[in-house]
Amino acid sequence: MVLAEISALEVLANTLKVLVAFGAIMALIPQLIWIERKVAAWIQHRAGPNKVGLPRWKILGPLAGFHLWGLLQPLADVVKLLFKEDFVPRRADKILFFLAPALVFVPIALAFAVIPFGWGSWFGQGEGAFFVKYQIFDISAGVLFAFAVSSVAVHGLTLAGWSSYNKYSQMGAVRASAQLISYEAAMFMAVLAVVMQAGTLRLDEIVLAQTQHGWGILTQPVAFVVFLVCAFAETNRAPFDFPEAEPELIAGYHLEYGSMKFGLFFLGEYFGMVVQCSLLTTLFLGGWTLPGIPAKPDNFWMSLTGPIIFSAKVFLLLLLFIQVRWTLPRFRFDQLMSLGWKRLIPIALANLVFTALLGVALSR
Amino acid sequence: MEVFFLLSSMVAVAGAVLVVTQRVAIYALLGLLVSFFGTAGIFYALDATFVAVSQILVYAGALAVLFLFVLMFASDDPPEAGPLVTVGARKDFDPAAVKPVEARARPRLSMPSFGAALLSLAVLALMYFAIYKLPPRFGEFGGVAPQTQVHKTNPRPGEPLTEMVEFGSARGVGYAIFDDFPLAFEVVSLLIFAAILGAVLLTRRSAAQSRAEQEAAAREGEAGAEGAGGSHA
Numbered sequence: 001m002v003l004a005e006i007s008a009l010e011v012l013a014n015t016l017k018v019l020v021a022f023g024a025i026m027a028l029i030p031q032l033i034w035i036e037r038k039v040a041a042w043i044q045h046r047a048g049p050n051k052v053g054l055p056r057w058k059i060l061g062p063l064a065g066f067h068l069w070g071l072l073q074p075l076a077d078v079v080k081l082l083f084k085e086d087f088v089p090r091r092a093d094k095i096l097f098f099l100a101p102a103l104v105f106v107p108i109a110l111a112f113a114v115i116p117f118g119w120g121s122w123f124g125q126g127e128g129a130f131f132v133k134y135q136i137f138d139i140s141a142g143v144l145f146a147f148a149v150s151s152v153a154v155h156g157l158t159l160a161g162w163s164s165y166n167k168y169s170q171m172g173a174v175r176a177s178a179q180l181i182s183y184e185a186a187m188f189m190a191v192l193a194v195v196m197q198a199g200t201l202r203l204d205e206i207v208l209a210q211t212q213h214g215w216g217i218l219t220q221p222v223a224f225v226v227f228l229v230c231a232f233a234e235t236n237r238a239p240f241d242f243p244e245a246e247p248e249l250i251a252g253y254h255l256e257y258g259s260m261k262f263g264l265f266f267l268g269e270y271f272g273m274v275v276q277c278s279l280l281t282t283l284f285l286g287g288w289t290l291p292g293i294p295a296k297p298d299n300f301w302m303s304l305t306g307p308i309i310f311s312a313k314v315f316l317l318l319l320l321f322i323q324v325r326w327t328l329p330r331f332r333f334d335q336l337m338s339l340g341w342k343r344l345i346p347i348a349l350a351n352l353v354f355t356a357l358l359g360v361a362l363s364r
Numbered sequence: 365m366e367v368f369f370l371l372s373s374m375v376a377v378a379g380a381v382l383v384v385t386q387r388v389a390i391y392a393l394l395g396l397l398v399s400f401f402g403t404a405g406i407f408y409a410l411d412a413t414f415v416a417v418s419q420i421l422v423y424a425g426a427l428a429v430l431f432l433f434v435l436m437f438a439s440d441d442p443p444e445a446g447p448l449v450t451v452g453a454r455k456d457f458d459p460a461a462v463k464p465v466e467a468r469a470r471p472r473l474s475m476p477s478f479g480a481a482l483l484s485l486a487v488l489a490l491m492y493f494a495i496y497k498l499p500p501r502f503g504e505f506g507g508v509a510p511q512t513q514v515h516k517t518n519p520r521p522g523e524p525l526t527e528m529v530e531f532g533s534a535r536g537v538g539y540a541i542f543d544d545f546p547l548a549f550e551v552v553s554l555l556i557f558a559a560i561l562g563a564v565l566l567t568r569r570s571a572a573q574s575r576a577e578q579e580a581a582a583r584e585g586e587a588g589a590e591g592a593g594g595s596h597a
Contacts, residue, residue: 093390096390096394139413139417140413140414140530140533140534141413141414141416141417141418141533141534144414144417144418144421145417145420147421147425148417148418148420148421148424148425149420151421151424151425151426151429152397152420152424152425154429155397155424155428155429155432158429158432158433158436159390159394159432161436162390162435162436170436173436174433174436174437177429177432177433177436178433180429181426181429181430181433184425184426201414201534
């Protein structure tokens with residue numbers, strides 16, 4: 001094994017990279033919740049959270065008691081969640097009831113590991129120089145890895161519903177698994193067309209291929225639309241939020257959950273949104289690149305443009321996700337199923353065949 | 365890497381043991397999930413990343429979800445007939461409280477279990493010979509060739525006829541399936557075809573039955589409606 005050849009500094013740099021990437025998302029999520037509530041309020045002609053701000057401490061001077069546009073509301077919510085009673089239903093399956101929230105969150109968070117948020121940079125000089133890739137886990141089958149681990153998260157949702165010993169929870173669980181099975185097939189086929197065009201399963205190479213042939217949204221518009229619709233279904237958000245549809249199922253699979261266990265589901269949903277938007281950015285919007293800015297920068301400061309551009313694109317997509325949620329009403333469950341099986345899968349399949357034929361025709 | 369290989373194997377075996385020892389179906393399924401991840405770890409330790417990720421995608425992501433979906437629909441009420449039907453049963457469900465239909469104790473080494481053991485051994489032997497007879501470029505245990513040379517299926521004029529592909533990568537698997545073992549691949553697809561046909565046959569029969577029942581119910585309903593209508597008029 002080559003472990004001995006890796007210097008301590010390189011290990012430190014790579015660890016730091018993981019911590020910064022994970023920390024950035026975890027820090028983003030409370031703000032994202034605040035943005036979601038604000039956007040929802042604007043759409044519904046309300047004010048939204050605008051009261052929770054800085055405390056009235058004298059040490060803060062003129063800023064004491066400043067409302068800060070309600071930005072500290074998520075913090076208050078988290079504190080409330082942490083101090084709530086940790087309730088477990090009497091007939092619930094105790095082990096699975098505890099395990100399920102983790103089974104939802106961990107796979108979703110793992111999926112982010114393969115997403116390249118920049119090209120990378122050289123550190124150090126001469127003999128000890130090393131390259132830090134701006135991607136946590138560099139694996140040759142990156143696209144597959146992202147979808148493989150995020151598809152495992154549905155086990156968490158289903159087990160949460162089953163272990164709660166509640167009919168509404170169970171219905172939510174059944175819906176979650178049915179929905180995921182229906183939409184993953186179309187999603188894979190859409191992605192397969194992109195992979196076929198780029199000729200690689202590595203996400204960073206897919207991004208670099210887009211800098212040459214144009215962004216995926218232009219070369220694969222059908223795949224983009226199919227993927228976007230499936231991404232709404234995959235994150236269980238309106239108009240496809242059936243596993244937790246309030247008027248029908250009260251709260252669906254997390255009905256019996258409270259305290260931080262519920263918080264973990266909530267965190268998982270928003271993390272899933274970030275992951276799906278990152279995948280959309282990587283596969284269809286040119287990832288960390290922008291025309292006019294070098295895709296493979298040669299010094300450290302230029303390499304920081306990658307993560308900034310990437311975050312900006314992801315952020316715009318997140319705003320789209322939020323806007324769609326508060327604009328479209330929820331579908332009916334059979335409409336969701338027929339949309340998945342009768343529309344999206346045939347469209348994605350036709351797109352796949354068309355891409356293959358075009359690829360063969362162009363390579364001759 | 366050897367440590368990782370051993371660790372993954374242990375996880376896979378532990379999961380498999382859970383599958384056969386757990387009486388609650390959901391726990392058995394979780395064991396299966398653990399076993400799938402262990403197997404993926406073994407593939408990853410052998411540098412076959414594509415196979416490892418496919419293992420998670422196909423088995424843990426798709427197949428196990430389907431199993432779970434079915435278990436959701438299975439009743440968790442204690443069944444009235446038949447002992448030890450513990451699909452979805454809770455821990456507080458006492459199988460002893462359910463009266464067994466078949467009071468006669470079975471002999472420990474019955475014909476079916478003997479047959480099952482024999483069949484398992486036969487499959488094991490078959491797998492051993494299949495692996496043993498693999499072409500040498502697929503490597504032996506412990507020493508996997510990092511790259512293998514393959515004949516290009518569709519070489520363009522002027523290009524070399526062979527290329528090097530990484531072991532266990534998407535290209536490597538593609539060449540293995542469509543270049544080295546096309547017959548085996550087709551036979552497997554035939555098996556899946558047979559399975560689909562069987563499933564269709566099973567559901568068709570029950571669909572025909574339910575249609576007959578529906579028609580019978582509709583006829584009764586019509587008769588009832590007519591009767592009601594007649595009395596109303």
